[in-house]
Amino acid sequence: MGGQDRGPLLRSGETVQAAVAALAGFPVQAVLANCCPPESISQALPALVGAGLPAGGYANGFVEIPQTFLPGRTREQLSSSEDLDPDAYARRAVDWVEAGARIVGGCCGVGPAHIALLRDRLLEGGWRITARP
Numbered sequence: 001m002g003g004q005d006r007g008p009l010l011r012s013g014e015t016v017q018a019a020v021a022a023l024a025g026f027p028v029q030a031v032l033a034n035c036c037p038p039e040s041i042s043q044a045l046p047a048l049v050g051a052g053l054p055a056g057g058y059a060n061g062f063v064e065i066p067q068t069f070l071p072g073r074t075r076e077q078l079s080s081s082e083d084l085d086p087d088a089y090a091r092r093a094v095d096w097v098e099a100g101a102r103i104v105g106g107c108c109g110v111g112p113a114h115i116a117l118l119r120d121r122l123l124e125g126g127w128r129i130t131a132r133p
Helices: 016-022 038-049 086-098 112-124
Strands: 031-034 055-059 103-106
Touching: 016 038, 031 038, 038 055, 038 086, 055 086, 086 103, 086 112, 103 112
Parallel strands: 031 055, 055 103
Antiparallel strands: none
């Protein structure tokens, strides 16, 4: 998710900023990036926070999702990140919260241990955690 001069990109090639702008006039309650590497969440977050809505991300535990990825196929198309243990994920997600994210979680390859440690780190940092159905 990155364009050299245009900022972070969606898989379809549009910028995150353009995607956020396209939401104007719709009853959107939040904007998030999901199912992408943590680095992509970090890159997209300024544009998402800039939308003026609750923003955040749910990263996955893969090195990347290749452009040739075929949805509905097996996970064998993907490579798991070797360095995204619960501590590394919690550090990244706390950085997102400090940068303005209000919704954080995890996607594929981010498990209960990752989320439990993230919860603990947020509470230790004085953040309030709420859940909505």
